[in-house]
Amino acid sequence: MKKLINAPDRVVDEALAGMAAAHSDLIRVEPPNIVVRKDAPRRGKVGVISGGGSGHEPMHGGFVGLGMLDAACPGAVFTSPVPDQMQAATKAVDGGAGVLHIVKNYTGDIMNFDLAAQLAEAEGIQVKSVVIADDVAVKDSLYTAGRRGVGGTVLAEKIVGGCAESGANLDTVTAMCQRVQDNVRSMGMALTSCTLPSVGKPTFDLGDDEMEIGIGIHGEPGRSRMKIATADQIVEMLMTPILEDLPFKSGDRVLAFVNGMGGTPLIELYVVYNAVASMLKGKGITVARNLVGSYITSLDMAGCSISLLKLDDEMTRFWDAPVHTPALRWGL
């Protein structure tokens, strides 16, 4: 296993310590391993939290800060955080206006966020939840009943964070998150497997000339394994199911998000974005906003995912709103 780590069981703690050291102006890291916005709780502001297994960095801890998340709960690598973490995060960010849980659709995450919500409500904190399930690749999967939550989560956290920052109440913030979920679709692919630090060898075998289309962010099987194709062909294979599903159509305005899986360099992501932009132009769909980079990763997996979000004016405004987190920053 080739990784820049000290020991498999220390990766998450040491990465969090590194984040805390690098971004002490924005975040604090507290027991039981939660990343909290430095100035939380903010009185009267709806708190927005998310969480999930580690190994997808910068998601979610890198999105904590003004205009995005108030806290994040990182589990062990590819393992749901425990309810204690979500409960502690909920309490840490509650400013009296309630807390929204943004939950990626994985069985463990759903269960543990649910339990944490009950515990927090028993303490008098109002909690709502929205489940993100944007992956069109497969209906059910290894870790999921229904679609998996993937790249759309990044877009939801930014837009919902902007909405909460604007002073909207819990119902409005929750509705905005549901609106993003209803309008976003994603699909990913891998050129290589990821390797879990605790396992030390690739999660799955993929031939030197093979790729996996429709892969999940934990290396879960996708739609098909096939010979490696060109970037244009891969974009076609990812975009067609995405476009047909909503469906997206001529005249729509979208946010196009090309995401790297962790082991893929930026030059390749721009080649992919070029193909995505050309394809959308050919279909009369306007790319009003875009994001290109590695924001929801699968450890060292090489590959990419594409997400399309059908925008309206309000979502666009909250996307553009100021954000100041370790991984996304503008307007400040």
Place this chain on the structure above:
Amino acid sequence: MKKLINAPDRVVDEALAGMAAAHSDLIRVEPPNIVVRKDAPRRGKVGVISGGGSGHEPMHGGFVGLGMLDAACPGAVFTSPVPDQMQAATKAVDGGAGVLHIVKNYTGDIMNFDLAAQLAEAEGIQVKSVVIADDVAVKDSLYTAGRRGVGGTVLAEKIVGGCAESGANLDTVTAMCQRVQDNVRSMGMALTSCTLPSVGKPTFDLGDDEMEIGIGIHGEPGRSRMKIATADQIVEMLMTPILEDLPFKSGDRVLAFVNGMGGTPLIELYVVYNAVASMLKGKGITVARNLVGSYITSLDMAGCSISLLKLDDEMTRFWDAPVHTPALRWGL
């Protein structure tokens, strides 16, 4: 070869087309393949340009925009741009106050920037150059007489860009660039080789349990090949030569930059940053600013580099100044 590309000879053009499509609010891409700040030339502002082989993205094209570079000249992958590109970029950004060339110390880059400077001067544009040579790993190398220019270039481009944006004249901007060069030291390492699209197989062989310390950004040999070590040990091996070279000493204030080589995920970079921050703290050196991410890469190489810049108040102020480029953005 596993890459998200269409054809080896189209990678650079398509990535540039992707960048132009994604960032049309910030940059334009013009013949002969130069990335130019959208609103260049700006009357009375010193122009700042850089360039080098492609394959190091986001460097340099991703650093074009307000507060950083006015233009970038991307060559073919790992190949110096041609003098035509530097000459065209120099003309495109000259607002009458002259142009600074920030040149990484590689023989081809030096030669071609030199020729371009002569051609531009013959057309009446005042040109100055500063060579960045911050890599302490080796004295000379495959492509270099003297030290290689690596991570310090990112820091120089940001700080010098801030200085130029403030309205400083060409002599002042040049002196600021030289001051960054004089105060920055770097060293890198690799867990895996990179693979050039045109070659299709790894540039060098590295055993499953081996790493290369002191590697160059084109996979040039470093100081030593050895069994893979822990992140803490690797940080010690990179930091000791850096610290001893300037030398950095107790009481110094530094900018600490942990850079990913392209194939390394962020979670590992934060583990490395944690070790860097601990080591500096132990030596009484204050980390006043930091940068963690993949900003000067070597295609899909796994590994990292560390750069330390000894800061003064003016450099700190220009580092903090607003920047709006595809890859770095704050204050706006």
